[in-house]
Amino acid sequence: MADAAQTGNSGNSSILRINKLTKKFGDVAAVDSVSIDIRKGEIFALLGASGCGKSTLLRMLAGFETPTSGAIVLEGEDITRMPPYQRPINMMFQSYALFPHLTVTQNIAFGLERDGMPSDQIDARVNAMLDLTQLKAFAKRKPHQLSGGQQQRVALARSLAKRPRLLLLDEPLGALDKKLREQTQIELVNIISEVGVTCVMVTHDQEEAMTMADRVAVMQSGRFLQVGAPREIYETPQTVYVADFIGNVNLFKGSLTVDEPDYVMIDSPEGKIYVSHGITGTQGMAVQVAIRPEKICLQRTAPTPAERESAREDGYNCVRGIVKNVSYLGSYTTYHVKLDTGMTLKVMNSNDARHDENRLDWDDTVYAWWDGSDVVVLTQ
Amino acid sequence: MSNRRKPIVSTGDRLLGAFGARTVIGIPYVWLLLLFLVPFIIVMKISISESDGIHFKDMFTISDGTLTWNVKWGNYAFLASDALYVKTYLSSLYYAAITTLICLFIGYPFAYFMARSPAAWRPALLMMVMLPFWTSLLLRVFAWKGLLANNGVINDILLGLGIVSEPIKMMNTSFSLVIGMVYAYLPFMILPLYANLVKLDIRLLEAASDLGARPLTAFWKITVPLSKAGIVAGSMLVFIPCVGEFVIPELLGGPSTLMIGRVLWDEFFSNNDWAMASAVAVVMVLLIIIPLAIFNKYQTENAAREKGRA
Numbered sequence: 127m128a129d130a131a132q133t134g135n136s137g138n139s140s141i142l143r144i145n146k147l148t149k150k151f152g153d154v155a156a157v158d159s160v161s162i163d164i165r166k167g168e169i170f171a172l173l174g175a176s177g178c179g180k181s182t183l184l185r186m187l188a189g190f191e192t193p194t195s196g197a198i199v200l201e202g203e204d205i206t207r208m209p210p211y212q213r214p215i216n217m218m219f220q221s222y223a224l225f226p227h228l229t230v231t232q233n234i235a236f237g238l239e240r241d242g243m244p245s246d247q248i249d250a251r252v253n254a255m256l257d258l259t260q261l262k263a264f265a266k267r268k269p270h271q272l273s274g275g276q277q278q279r280v281a282l283a284r285s286l287a288k289r290p291r292l293l294l295l296d297e298p299l300g301a302l303d304k305k306l307r308e309q310t311q312i313e314l315v316n317i318i319s320e321v322g323v324t325c326v327m328v329t330h331d332q333e334e335a336m337t338m339a340d341r342v343a344v345m346q347s348g349r350f351l352q353v354g355a356p357r358e359i360y361e362t363p364q365t366v367y368v369a370d371f372i373g374n375v376n377l378f379k380g381s382l383t384v385d386e387p388d389y390v391m392i393d394s395p396e397g398k399i400y401v402s403h404g405i406t407g408t409q410g411m412a413v414q415v416a417i418r419p420e421k422i423c424l425q426r427t428a429p430t431p432a433e434r435e436s437a438r439e440d441g442y443n444c445v446r447g448i449v450k451n452v453s454y455l456g457s458y459t460t461y462h463v464k465l466d467t468g469m470t471l472k473v474m475n476s477n478d479a480r481h482d483e484n485r486l487d488w489d490d491t492v493y494a495w496w497d498g499s500d501v502v503v504l505t506q
Numbered sequence: 507m508s509n510r511r512k513p514i515v516s517t518g519d520r521l522l523g524a525f526g527a528r529t530v531i532g533i534p535y536v537w538l539l540l541l542f543l544v545p546f547i548i549v550m551k552i553s554i555s556e557s558d559g560i561h562f563k564d565m566f567t568i569s570d571g572t573l574t575w576n577v578k579w580g581n582y583a584f585l586a587s588d589a590l591y592v593k594t595y596l597s598s599l600y601y602a603a604i605t606t607l608i609c610l611f612i613g614y615p616f617a618y619f620m621a622r623s624p625a626a627w628r629p630a631l632l633m634m635v636m637l638p639f640w641t642s643l644l645l646r647v648f649a650w651k652g653l654l655a656n657n658g659v660i661n662d663i664l665l666g667l668g669i670v671s672e673p674i675k676m677m678n679t680s681f682s683l684v685i686g687m688v689y690a691y692l693p694f695m696i697l698p699l700y701a702n703l704v705k706l707d708i709r710l711l712e713a714a715s716d717l718g719a720r721p722l723t724a725f726w727k728i729t730v731p732l733s734k735a736g737i738v739a740g741s742m743l744v745f746i747p748c749v750g751e752f753v754i755p756e757l758l759g760g761p762s763t764l765m766i767g768r769v770l771w772d773e774f775f776s777n778n779d780w781a782m783a784s785a786v787a788v789v790m791v792l793l794i795i796i797p798l799a800i801f802n803k804y805q806t807e808n809a810a811r812e813k814g815r816a
Contacts, residue, residue: 190712210715223713227731236727237717288717 141166141324142187142292147196149182149348156182158348159196164292169318169325171339173332175371179348180328184294187326188217200291211240216290220297222281224269230280231256231265237288255283258317275306282314286321293318295327299334311337332372336360344368360418366504369416376422376471377504378415385409390503391442395467400442402498407505414504419474421500424449424461424492426484444495447471449486461486463494546791553581553784562781581785591769591786595793598766601680601755602748605687609695609744610737612688617699617736618729621706632700635693647686647757654682654758678760686758687748694747695740702736703729735808742801746794766790 140163149157157179164170172180185191187198189210198206205213216237225233234255238248256262259279269277278301285293298314299307315338318325329335335342336356343353344367352359352368363369366377380394385407392399392415399415407413423429429444450470451462456477463471471494486492555562556578567574585591620631638646653659654676661673676682706729714724730737752767759765766786773783 188712188716190715210712211718211720215716217713217716219709219713219716223707223709225710225713225728236714236719240718240723284717 139166140164141201142326143197143199144183144187145197145199147183147186147198148194149179149186149191150194155179155194155348157186157193160348160350161196162343162350162353164324164326165341167322167324168340169315169327169338171335171342172326172328172345173335173342173371174330174345176330178345180330180345181296182348183345184217184296184326184328187292188215188294189213214288214290215292215294216285216288217294217296218281218285218298221301222269222277224277224280224284226269229266229268230261230272233269233280234284234287237284241288251287255287258286258320259283274302275310278302278310282317286317286323290323293323293325295325297329298327300329300331307334308337314338336372344371346371362502363416363504365506366414366416369502369504374419374472374474376417376419378417378469380413380415382407382409382411382413389498392503396465396469397445398442399501400498401501401503405503405505407503411505416502416504417496417500419460419472420458420476422471422473422494422496424463424473424475424486424494426486426490426492428493429495443498443501444493445471446491446493449488449490449492452486452488461492463492546788549784550788552780553782553788554578555781557781578781581782582789584782585785585789590764594764594766594769595789597764598749598790599793601683601687601763601765602745602751604684605691605748606695606741606745608684608688609692610741613692613695613699613740614737617696617703620696620700621703628704635696635700638693643690644753644757647690647754650682650686650689650758651677654685677758678763680759680763683755683759683763683765686754687751690754691744691748694743698739698743699733699736702733702739706732735804738801738804742797745797749794750790 142164144160144162144164146159146161147157148155148159160179160183162170172183174180182191186193189205189208193206196206197204200214205215225236228236231252234252235248238251243251256265259282261276261279261283264272264276264280269280272280278299282298299310302310311334327335327338336359339356341353342356342359344351344359346367352364354362359368360372363372363375369375370377378392378394378396378399380392380399382390383393384391385405387404389403390401390405390407392401392413394415401415405413428446445465447463447465449461450464451460453460454477458474458476461473461475463473465471473494551565552562554577555565556576557563563576565576567576620628620635623631651658655661656673656675656677658677660676661670664670665673710728710732711724714728715721719727750767750770751765752771755763755765755768756771759768770783770786770790773779773786777783
């Protein structure tokens with residue numbers, strides 16, 4: 127049993143180890159001492175705003191940038207200084223970088239030809255790739271004769287043809303329009319899991335990262351702020367930046383007044399907040415409290431204790447304000463509620479009834495409240 | 507129906523625009539018609555006209571009620587039968603081809619690295635390619651005489667250093683001719699190549715490298731095919747004028763370097779055989795039309811591809 131972890135049948139074994147990888151451009155560290163283990167078969171997303179270093183990190187994995195220091199180890203082999211054309215890693219480029227003078231077939235065969243594969247094997251492999259990506263009908267076309275979605279599939283087929291041990295995706299859906307993007311996300315994940323290849327992808331689109339990835343790393347200024355499953359990142363962000371970057375969030379600034387092992391209380395100018403789990407902190411310390419807009423309830427009358435059983439005492443986790451903006455977005459509606467302190471609270475409620483008699487409107491005075499377990503306390 | 511939507515361009519502007527566009531396109535066409543096509547037809551006419559030594563006969567004469575067509579194909583027959591002319595044509599094509607190849611081999615790496623140089627340097631590098639145009643071609647070609655002559659700069663240095671004991675004959679050989687032509691026409695190779703290579707998407711080379719292509723393979727498989735339009739354009743811009751080049755062979759060439767431009771000159775001004783000279787010129791134009799047609803085909807194909815990509 128001891129060697130179960132080593133043989134990797136747990137599915138959690140590491141395929142790629144990045145160790146204190148740093149890339150400096152002049153004095154600026156684009157990637158700053160990043161360490162991570164990528165597990166075999168997972169889709170790992172690097173998520174961040176532009177300039178956060180995610181693309182530089184990906185380009186170091188592909189071999190287009192040479193790290194200033196640190197190491198990249200793929201299946202036990204140090205590939206830090208290996209040129210791109212020797213790495214068993216392939217990349218699907220942003221806006222695809224298909225060879226415009228070659229047909230779809232020739233594009234897919236390009237990498238196989240470089241390996242000196244016999245031509246009958248190349249044909250078989252290219253055909254398998256065309257089948258996988260449903261491009262049979264377009265095999266003889268040049269890239270400019272294809273739609274954006276078809277080009278994206280050619281790029282995928284080309285990067286998978288050589289059976290890479292690691293597949294890199296650089297903004298894989300960035301060049302597609304929204305409708306096609308949603309459909310393609312699932313398609314792409316299906317193909318990748320069918321092939322079973324380990325993936326590192328770069329995206330600035332949190333929805334894309336959350337739909338596609340098993341784990342997400344949120345990057346800022348060349349560092350990983352938090353790494354975890356999409357749900358983890360969304361529900362338990364560890365920093366204000368992550369909470370704010372992933373989805374919408376309401377942040378209350380306050381100080382810790384009660385610090386018990388199983389609950390804490392926080393005083394903020396907007397009101398008192400009760401949190402039904404313990405945190406690592408000290409009494410009196412300054413904290414920020416994050417509440418997601420969809421976890422807040424809005425109503426015209428003050429909530430009764432029966433309605434909010436988990437609130438320990440009255441006056442906690444409930445604020446009053448005036449509706450200043452209503453945006454009906456189909457499946458849900460967002461409200462901007464202006465509180466007495468001047469803070470604007472974002473609230474998102476799903477529209478589960480077609481006709482809501484009690485619908486809230488502009489300038490209504492409302493009570494906003496939330497559950498003590500839906501609150502995340504951020505200390506940094 | 508809706509009169510709230512104003513047309514972006516008024517009718518007057520549109521008329522003027524259409525007229526303006528036609529004028530702008532039309533002027534060069536009229537220019538070419540009057541100053542190229544008409545003279546060319548005249549030259550063609552002269553080449554097949556009968557002459558009494560001073561005057562050319564009219565092409566059509568009516569005598570005794572019968573229309574006679576006076577055409578003489580003799581000049582062309584003579585061109586084809588006289589080995590000197592055939593040799594001269596072949597030799598012109600040969601020197602033009604050699605010049606084009608050398609220009610390509612020097613110009614391609616030059617244009618390549620110019621296109622890869624930091625963007626801030628490029629205008630200066632481009633300027634240096636075009637700088638020679640600021641001086642007259644005649645002067646620049648003539649200057650080569652001073653370099654290549656038996657008592658020229660190069661031989662003086664070689665003699666002074668004791669590398670050779672007597673001057674190397676460089677002037678008035680095919681060597682000096684090709685040097686002069688390469689020197690004069692190199693910018694015409696570099697500029698279209700540069701314009702093409704600078705547009706090459708670097709990510710295509712990264713993609714090639716990612717797929718296992720070493721730098722040299724990526725160059726042959728990606729860069730060269732994608733710069734074909736530039737190679738063709740540059741080669742045509744060098745080859746076509748080189749075939750009919752007169753000044754450089756006259757100044758730097760020798761008795762053994764036959765070029766059709768010099769034969770033309772001799773026929774016109776030494777032999778005063780205008781009909782023969784015209785025939786020589788007509789054949790030269792026809793010879794050049796063939797590569798020009800190839801050039802045109804590539805340009806059209808390329809334009810179609812660019813359009814498709816956009």
